[in-house]
Amino acid sequence: MISCTSYRVELALSKSGKPFHEVEYQKEEDGSFCPILKILVGKDKKEISAYADTGCTSGLSVFKEQIEDIDIGTKISDDNNPTPCIMADGHVIGADEYLATVSIEGEEKEVNISVIDPNKDMGYVSFKAMTPLLGRDFLDKFDVLYKGEEKKIALFKC
Amino acid sequence: MAFPIQEEFQKKMLEKVGVLPKPQRFPRGKDPMDARIRLLVNVLDYMRTPTISEKDMLTNALKRIEDLEKAVQELKKEEKIRKVPSKADFIYSKFKDYLEKEHFGKIVAIDVETEEIAGYGNSILEAYRDATRKQTTKNQFAYRRVGFDFVHKL
Numbered sequence: 222m223i224s225c226t227s228y229r230v231e232l233a234l235s236k237s238g239k240p241f242h243e244v245e246y247q248k249e250e251d252g253s254f255c256p257i258l259k260i261l262v263g264k265d266k267k268e269i270s271a272y273a274d275t276g277c278t279s280g281l282s283v284f285k286e287q288i289e290d291i292d293i294g295t296k297i298s299d300d301n302n303p304t305p306c307i308m309a310d311g312h313v314i315g316a317d318e319y320l321a322t323v324s325i326e327g328e329e330k331e332v333n334i335s336v337i338d339p340n341k342d343m344g345y346v347s348f349k350a351m352t353p354l355l356g357r358d359f360l361d362k363f364d365v366l367y368k369g370e371e372k373k374i375a376l377f378k379c
Numbered sequence: 380m381a382f383p384i385q386e387e388f389q390k391k392m393l394e395k396v397g398v399l400p401k402p403q404r405f406p407r408g409k410d411p412m413d414a415r416i417r418l419l420v421n422v423l424d425y426m427r428t429p430t431i432s433e434k435d436m437l438t439n440a441l442k443r444i445e446d447l448e449k450a451v452q453e454l455k456k457e458e459k460i461r462k463v464p465s466k467a468d469f470i471y472s473k474f475k476d477y478l479e480k481e482h483f484g485k486i487v488a489i490d491v492e493t494e495e496i497a498g499y500g501n502s503i504l505e506a507y508r509d510a511t512r513k514q515t516t517k518n519q520f521a522y523r524r525v526g527f528d529f530v531h532k533l
Contacts, residue, residue: 279531
C-alpha cells in the first residue's frame with residue numbers, strides 16, 4: 222500500500238505485497254513536492270532523474286539535448302519519419318525511438334525511449350482531442366496504486 | 380503629426396471600402412452650377428444611405444470587423460493544426476480504411492522503403508518486434524497509432 226502522508230513514492234509492489242523501492246517525493250525549486258525517481262539508462266547505466274508521470278505513454282521520454290552524450294540503446298525508428306508525440310498543450314513534436322534497458326534497484330526492463338527533437342515540429346491537434354489532467358492536488362489525498370500488469374488504478378483512503 | 384485614433388481610422392477604412400458613405404465629394408464653390416451639381420450629388424448620396432443612423436451603422440460595421448477578426452483567428456488556428464504529411468503519413472493513408480476498421484487504436488510499424496505495414500502491436504516495441512519477426516533485413520520503421528494523429532502522449 223502507498224502512503225501519502227510523508228510524500229513517499231512506493232512505485233512497485235513485490236509478490237509479497239511489499240515495495241522493492243521507496244523514495245520520498247523531491248522538493249523542486251518552486252517548492253512543490255514531486256515523485257522523481259533515479260533510474261539507470263542504456264548500456265553505460267547512466268543515472269537519470271525522471272519524473273514518474275503516469276500520463277506519459279512512452280517508457281522514458283527525454284529531449285535530444287538531455288542525452289546527447291549517452292549511448293541509450295538501439296535506434297528503431299526511421300530517420301526521416303519521426304514518431305508524433307503530443308504534448309500537454311496539443312503541440313505535436315517528432316521523436317526518435319530507441320529500444321533500451323531502464324533499471325531501478327536492480328529491476329531491469331526493456332522499454333522504448335522517445336527522444337524528442339523540438340526541431341521536428343509536426344503541428345497541433347484540436348484541443349477537443351485532449352484529455353483533461355487529474356493532478357496531484359487531488360491524487361495526493363489518497364494512496365494510489367497503479368496495477369501495471371492488470372491495467373488498473375486503485376485508490377485507497379489515507 | 381497627429382495620428383487618428385483607432386475608431387477614426389476604422390471609420391475611414393469603412394468609408395474607403397464603401398461600407399460607410401463617403402463625406403461630401405464637392406467642396407463649396409461660388410459657381411451656381413457647382414452648387415446645383417453639389418446638391419444633386421448630395422441628394423443621390425442621401426438616397427443611397429440606408430435609413431439606420433450612422434451610429435448604428437458604425438456599430439454594425441465594428442461588429443462585422445470583430446467577426447472577421449475572429450474568422451481570421453479560426454483560420455490561423457486551423458492552419459496551425461494542419462501538419463505537413465511525411466512519407467509515413469502517405470503510406471498510412473493508403474491503408475487507412477483497412478487499418479481503422481481492423482486495427483483501431485493499435486500501433487503500426489511502417490516500412491517506408493517497401494511502403495508496407497510491417498508490424499502491429501499495442502506499443503511501439505510490440506509493433507517493432509512483430510515487424511522484425513516477419514522480416515529480419517530491416518530494423519528501423521516509422522510508427523503511427525491507427526486512428527490518431529499521435530503515437531505517444533507526454
